[in-house]
Amino acid sequence: xxxxxxxxxxxxxxxxxxxxxxxxxxxxxxxxxxxxxxxxxxxxxxxxxxxxxxxxxxxxxxxxxxxxxxxxxxxxxxxxxxxxxxxxxxxxxxxxxxxxxxxxxxxxxxxxxxxxxxxxxxxxxxxxxxxxxxxxxxxxxxxxxxxxxxxxxxxxxxxxxxxxxxxxxxxxxxxxxxxxxxxxxxxxxxxxxxxxxxxxxxxxxxxxxxxx
Ligand SMILES: [Zn+2]
Numbered sequence: 001x002x003x004x005x006x007x008x009x010x011x012x013x014x015x016x017x018x019x020x021x022x023x024x025x026x027x028x029x030x031x032x033x034x035x036x037x038x039x040x041x042x043x044x045x046x047x048x049x050x051x052x053x054x055x056x057x058x059x060x061x062x063x064x065x066x067x068x069x070x071x072x073x074x075x076x077x078x079x080x081x082x083x084x085x086x087x088x089x090x091x092x093x094x095x096x097x098x099x100x101x102x103x104x105x106x107x108x109x110x111x112x113x114x115x116x117x118x119x120x121x122x123x124x125x126x127x128x129x130x131x132x133x134x135x136x137x138x139x140x141x142x143x144x145x146x147x148x149x150x151x152x153x154x155x156x157x158x159x160x161x162x163x164x165x166x167x168x169x170x171x172x173x174x175x176x177x178x179x180x181x182x183x184x185x186x187x188x189x190x191x192x193x194x195x196x197x198x199x200x201x202x203x204x205x206x207x208x209x210x211x212x
Contacts, residue, residue, distance in 0.1 A: 001013060001106075002025075004018040004020060004021060004023065004025065005023070005025065005028060006018065006021050006023040006028075006032075007020050007021040007023070009021065010105065010106060011025060012055070012058070012106065012125050012126075013058075014058045014061075014062070015051075015054060015055070015058065016054045017047075017050065017051055017054065018032075019043075019051065019106075019108045019123075022035035022036075022043075022047060035047040037110075037111040039089045039092055039093060039111070039114075040092050040093045040095075040096040040111040041093060041096070042096045042100075042109055042110055042111040042120070043108060043109070043110035043111070044110065044111060045110065045111070045112045045113065045121075047110060048108070048110030048112065048121045048123070049173055049177070051108060051110075051123060052068060052121070052123050052173045052176060052177070053172070053173035055123055055125055056166055056171065056172055056173050056176060059125075059166045060166065060169050060171070064125075064126060065126060065127055065128035065129075065131070065165065065166065066123075066124070066125055066126070066127065066165065066166040066176075067124040067127040067128065067129065067131065067132035067135075067163065067164065067165040067166070068121060068122065068123055068124065068132075068163075068164050068165075068176045068177065068180050069121065069122040069124065069132065069135065069136055069139070069161050069162065069163055069180060070112070070119055070120070070121055070161070070162040070177065070180040070181055070184055071099060071119065071120040071121070071122065071139065071159050071160075071161050072117045072118070072119050072159060072160045072161075072162070072184055073095060073117055073118045073119075073157060073159055074117075074157070074158045074159060074160055075157075075158075076116065076117035076118060077117075079091070079151070079154055079157075082152060082153065082154065083151065083152060083154070087150065087151065087152060088114075090150035090151075091148060091150045091151040091154065092111070092114060092118055093150070094148055094149065094150045094151070095118070095120070095143070095148070095157065095159075096109060096111060096120065098142065098143050098146045098148075099120055099122065099139065099143070101142070102138060102139045102142035102143070103122060103124075103135065103139065104124075106125055106126070107122055107123060107124050107125070107127075107135075108122065108123040109121075109122050110122075110123075121177070121180075122135075122139075127165075128165060129163070129165040129167070132163045132164075132165055133163060136161040136163055139159070139161060140158065140159055140160075140161055143157060143158065143159050144156070144157070144158050144159075160184055160187060160188060161184065161187075162179075162180040162181055162182065162183040162184025162185070162187070163180060163183050164176045164177070164178075164179035164180040164182075164183065
């Protein structure tokens with residue numbers, strides 16, 4: 001870990017962008033890339049992809065573990081139907097806060113989209129597939145036990161989580177996102193409830209060659 005020259009937050013070694021403030025660590029004169037989603041105040045999808053790209057490069061180069069999660073809010077069609085736009089936006093922000101509270105300081109939470117079910121991404125540096133399964137499990141439990149204040153009748157929510165880990169040298173940022181969505185959909189199609197374990201997702205990702 002090193003320290004960001006701008007916000008003094010922790011930056012993973014070799015990372016180009018500070019995960020806290022978005023400033024480039026190499027070019028201090030450049031303005032921070034526009035990183036914030038205005039609804040959730042989380043990092044936006046553009047930044048998430050740029051950051052995940054740099055983290056994948058770092059993980060491959062230094063043979064370090066790296067995982068990514070895609071989090072999908074369950075029952076989104078009912079939530080969309082029940083809530084007006086501003087109430088929904090407040091709930092999306094509160095869900096983001098719950099996710100941030102459930103991960104480590106070094107993990108990065110971003111908002112991806114809410115065109116269909118809302119999706120969030122979480123980048124987990126220095127985390128292998130087994131660690132990602134644990135993180136996903138903790139995340140789901142944490143959200144499921146949270147009393148949401150902004151969602152009207154939706155005080156209790158659950159999320160589904162897709163997992164992907166860097167597992168071979170050709171894996172890039174898009175591969176990781178694609179695999180995370182694939183494990184998300186596999187879990188859903190298997191008909192398991194919101195408290196399912198991620199053994200299946202883990203065995204799916206372990207078919208790749210190990211990184212080290
Ligand atoms: Zn910073």
